[in-house]
Amino acid sequence: MSIILLKNFNSKVKIDKGELISFQKNNQEYIHQKGNKGWRNADDEMFPVIGPTAKNNFRVHTKNGDAIQDQHGLLREMEYSLISSDENSAKFIKNYKKNTLVNNSKFPVKSTEENLSWPFNFTFEKNFTLENDILKIEFIINSDKGMPFMLGYHPAFLLSDTGTETLEAGTEIITLDDVYKAGSNAFPVLGTEKIVLKNTAKNDLEITTKGFNNFMLWTEVDNMLCIEPISQYTSYTDQKFSDKNMSLSEGKNSFSVTIKVL
Numbered sequence: 001m002s003i004i005l006l007k008n009f010n011s012k013v014k015i016d017k018g019e020l021i022s023f024q025k026n027n028q029e030y031i032h033q034k035g036n037k038g039w040r041n042a043d044d045e046m047f048p049v050i051g052p053t054a055k056n057n058f059r060v061h062t063k064n065g066d067a068i069q070d071q072h073g074l075l076r077e078m079e080y081s082l083i084s085s086d087e088n089s090a091k092f093i094k095n096y097k098k099n100t101l102v103n104n105s106k107f108p109v110k111s112t113e114e115n116l117s118w119p120f121n122f123t124f125e126k127n128f129t130l131e132n133d134i135l136k137i138e139f140i141i142n143s144d145k146g147m148p149f150m151l152g153y154h155p156a157f158l159l160s161d162t163g164t165e166t167l168e169a170g171t172e173i174i175t176l177d178d179v180y181k182a183g184s185n186a187f188p189v190l191g192t193e194k195i196v197l198k199n200t201a202k203n204d205l206e207i208t209t210k211g212f213n214n215f216m217l218w219t220e221v222d223n224m225l226c227i228e229p230i231s232q233y234t235s236y237t238d239q240k241f242s243d244k245n246m247s248l249s250e251g252k253n254s255f256s257v258t259i260k261v262l
Contacts, residue, residue: 033158037223047073049073061244062119072154138254139256142252152229185235189215189217193210194206194209209257
C-alpha cells in the first residue's frame, strides 16, 4: 500500500498503512519522523490493554478465560486494511477473530510470550479526516457486548531538540523535565480532554479528545514527545490486569482525537 496524502488549504497529512507519519501546516512538520532518535514509530494504538503486563505474567483475566497480552496489547501487532480514501479522508480497519494467535514482535528479546491472543471478536476502525486544516482521528470499536477493554492512542510529536517545550492542561504547566522524571511509567494528566503543546520556534498545538478523558506523556529525548490519550492510567498501580478494572464494551464504542495548529 502506497502512502496516502490528505490535503486541505495549508495542511498536508501523510498516512502509511494506517500510521500517521506526517502532519504539516504551512510546510511546518508537527509529527516525529521515523528514523529519528526517540522512538521507531510515529503513532500506534494501545488495545485491548494499556501498560506493562509482565508483572501479571502477561495474562489478563476475563470472563472468557485468561488472555495472553504483552505491553499495550495485541492490536499493534496487526496490520490495517484500507477501507476508502479521498483528498480529505482515509478509513482503515483491523479485524480480529477471538482466540486467533498473533505473533509477538517483542519475543524473545523483550518478552517470554511468542504469541498473543484475546478471547473476544472485534473490529477496530481508524478514520482520518482533514477539515479546515484540523486533523481528526476517530476510533470505532465493534465487539461482543460486555467485552473488557482499555484504549490508548500513542502519537509522537516533533519537538525542537532544545528541551524548552512545555504543556498546558487546564491550570497545570508541565515541563519536559517532569516527563523525564516519570520515566517508563509515563506522566499522567488525568480528568481532562485537552492539552496544549507550547512549541519552541513554531506554532503551538492543541490536542482535544472525546471518550478518553485522560492523557499520559512519555519521552526520553528532547526532539520528540508522545502525548497519549488513554481511557485509563495503569502505571501507578500494582493492579492485576483483569476485566474488573477495564471498560466494558457497549457493542460499539467511539473515541476521537483532534489535532489543531494554533
